[in-house]
Amino acid sequence: MFDWSKVKDPVIAKRLQDEGRAFVARCHFGTQGVAKTKQDVLDTLQRLLDSGFMTLAFDIEANYARMVQEVTGGKVPLHAAVSYPMGRMTLKQKLYGLQSMLDLGIGDTCVCIDWQAIFSGRYRDVEKEAAAINKEFDGKFLKNAFVIPATLMSDLEIVEVCKALDNAGVYSIKVNPGTKLGVSYEEVELINRNFPHRFDIHPSGNIRTLEAVEKYLELGCKIIHTASSLEIVEAYLNRQFALYTGGVQS
Amino acid sequence: MNGIEKKIVYTNASAYKTSDADCERLVLGAMAKGMERIFVLPSSLPVVNRTRTDGIRVAVGVSYPSGAYEQAVKVHEIEDLLCSGEAFDEIYAVLAVGRYLSGYADECRAEMEAMAAAAGEKPVYFIMEAAVMTDGQKKEVVEMAAGAGARGIVASTGFAPYDIKMPGPEDIRTLAEAAAGKLEIIANGGIDSMEKIQDMLRAGAGLVCSADAYHILNG
Numbered sequence: 247m248f249d250w251s252k253v254k255d256p257v258i259a260k261r262l263q264d265e266g267r268a269f270v271a272r273c274h275f276g277t278q279g280v281a282k283t284k285q286d287v288l289d290t291l292q293r294l295l296d297s298g299f300m301t302l303a304f305d306i307e308a309n310y311a312r313m314v315q316e317v318t319g320g321k322v323p324l325h326a327a328v329s330y331p332m333g334r335m336t337l338k339q340k341l342y343g344l345q346s347m348l349d350l351g352i353g354d355t356c357v358c359i360d361w362q363a364i365f366s367g368r369y370r371d372v373e374k375e376a377a378a379i380n381k382e383f384d385g386k387f388l389k390n391a392f393v394i395p396a397t398l399m400s401d402l403e404i405v406e407v408c409k410a411l412d413n414a415g416v417y418s419i420k421v422n423p424g425t426k427l428g429v430s431y432e433e434v435e436l437i438n439r440n441f442p443h444r445f446d447i448h449p450s451g452n453i454r455t456l457e458a459v460e461k462y463l464e465l466g467c468k469i470i471h472t473a474s475s476l477e478i479v480e481a482y483l484n485r486q487f488a489l490y491t492g493g494v495q496s
Numbered sequence: 497m498n499g500i501e502k503k504i505v506y507t508n509a510s511a512y513k514t515s516d517a518d519c520e521r522l523v524l525g526a527m528a529k530g531m532e533r534i535f536v537l538p539s540s541l542p543v544v545n546r547t548r549t550d551g552i553r554v555a556v557g558v559s560y561p562s563g564a565y566e567q568a569v570k571v572h573e574i575e576d577l578l579c580s581g582e583a584f585d586e587i588y589a590v591l592a593v594g595r596y597l598s599g600y601a602d603e604c605r606a607e608m609e610a611m612a613a614a615a616g617e618k619p620v621y622f623i624m625e626a627a628v629m630t631d632g633q634k635k636e637v638v639e640m641a642a643g644a645g646a647r648g649i650v651a652s653t654g655f656a657p658y659d660i661k662m663p664g665p666e667d668i669r670t671l672a673e674a675a676a677g678k679l680e681i682i683a684n685g686g687i688d689s690m691e692k693i694q695d696m697l698r699a700g701a702g703l704v705c706s707a708d709a710y711h712i713l714n715g
Contacts, residue, residue, distance in 0.1 A: 278562070278564075279562070279594070279658050279660070280561060280562050280563055280564065280590065280593050280594065280625060280653055280655070280658055280660065281593050281594050281597060281625050281628050281658070281660055282564075282594040283594050283597045283598040284594075284595070284598035284599075284600075285598065286594070307562055307564030307565075307594065308564060308565050308566060308569070309564045309565060309566055309592055309594075309595055310564075310594075330562065331512075331561075331657075332512060332514075332537070333539070334514070334537035334538060334539040334540060335537070335538050335539065335573070336538045336539060336576055336577075336580060338576045338580075339538065339572070339573050339576050342569060342572045342573075342576070343565065343569055346565070346566055346568065346569045350566070360539045361512070361513075361514065362514050362515060362516065362519070362539050362540060362543075363539070365513055365514060365515035365518075366515040366516040366517070368516075395512060395513075398512060398513050425657040425658070426656075426657040427512065427657075
């Protein structure tokens with residue numbers, strides 16, 4: 247955690263706080279998985295609260311949403327995923343799952359497109375599924391990103407799937423789910439090159455450094471999924487502090 | 497083969513990269529090797545059903561792999577499968593393992609009862625993560641599953657990206673002893689050799705689930 251005691255100048259302290267707040271507000275942070283316990287979630291939440299910053303959303307499994315809302319008085323924005331990570335539920339199951347997210351007060355979500363359709367080259371089915379989800383939920387969430395496993399796809403497959411999502415009216419694409427599948431700069435560049443200014447791209451997985459986050463921001467990404475959000479903002483603040491003070495106490 | 501192929505559930509449920517052709521290969525591979533059971537996820541059912549013959553029993557996953565949805569969502573998943581028009585024989589439903597480990601046993605019991613009731617005549621197997629549970633917890637989950645009317649227990653999701661420990665023979669032995677013949681125990685997770693299959697069967701598993709079954713049986 248950033249050592250605020252070393253910042254003596256209130257003007258610099260204020261500037262760092264503002265910058266840190268803006269930086270973290272682009273990040274998702276949390277804990278997910280089949281065996282995550284209440285204590286795991288509370289410990290991770292406490293780390294976030296102790297940082298003094300708030301990420302764009304706190305990522306959890308849906309069945310901890312009520313608990314986090316009770317603990318925080320609903321003040322922490324939540325993110326949970328539907329049909330995660332492989333998207334091999336039925337469309338009806340996904341629609342019901344998304345509605346349940348809204349009912350739980352989860353304002354930020356992502357839904358995995360049927361990866362079996364993707365890997366089978368059934369791009370028309372990808373489009374139909376995305377369009378059906380969009381028709382039902384467009385505008386109802388703060389964010390609803392559609393998850394594609396870009397790392398496992400060829401360039402051609404990525405372009406074809408993005409075409410399908412474009413036709414379906416999708417805005418936000420989460421590139422990889424995490425869970426061992428990490429994004430690359432090339433995947434984001436490929437989508438940007440073929441669909442300039444078209445998609446809000448959320449890189450996810452294997453993003454662990456300030457340099458990586460800044461590279462994705464340079465590539466036009468506005469939202470970053472990283473379990474290292476708090477370490478990265480600390481690195482960011484240390485760098486900014488050094489920039490303003492030459493590394494010495496101000 | 498000594499009939500060992502009849503004790504195997506061939507699966508692609510945990511595979512990230514699964515296409516229609518992979519689902520066809522799963523079914524055809526099972527048939528070619530004399531396996532009688534497969535485990536797939538819901539969107540694979542149409543391909544599986546147009547490929548399989550009557551000799552193949554199909555288990556379909558619910559809330560796979562996280563199991564971390566609200567009870568109503570999981571019940572809806574089952575209801576949707578039953579209304580989908582797609583044939584399947586059994587349900588493998590992932591329990592809210594994290595919630596159970598957090599002390600919400602009553603919630604877990606209610607979830608099991610609700611899912612089993614929603615399934616009606618379809619046999620339900622509950623997927624747990626045996627390797628992260630104490631022996632006492634394993635026994636309690638088995639008792640709850642039996643009380644809910646489950647057909648059996650699957651010892652793990654087998655979903656490697658979660659970085660969760662996979663069950664060993666000792667976990668299966670504990671589950672089998674607790675089940676005392678009332679529930680069928682299915683070993684799952686990291687089973688990639690004939691030796692592991694045999695270890696799990698010796699430990700008391702009634703069935704062993706493996707994504708590598710075809711290659712294992714191929715020698």
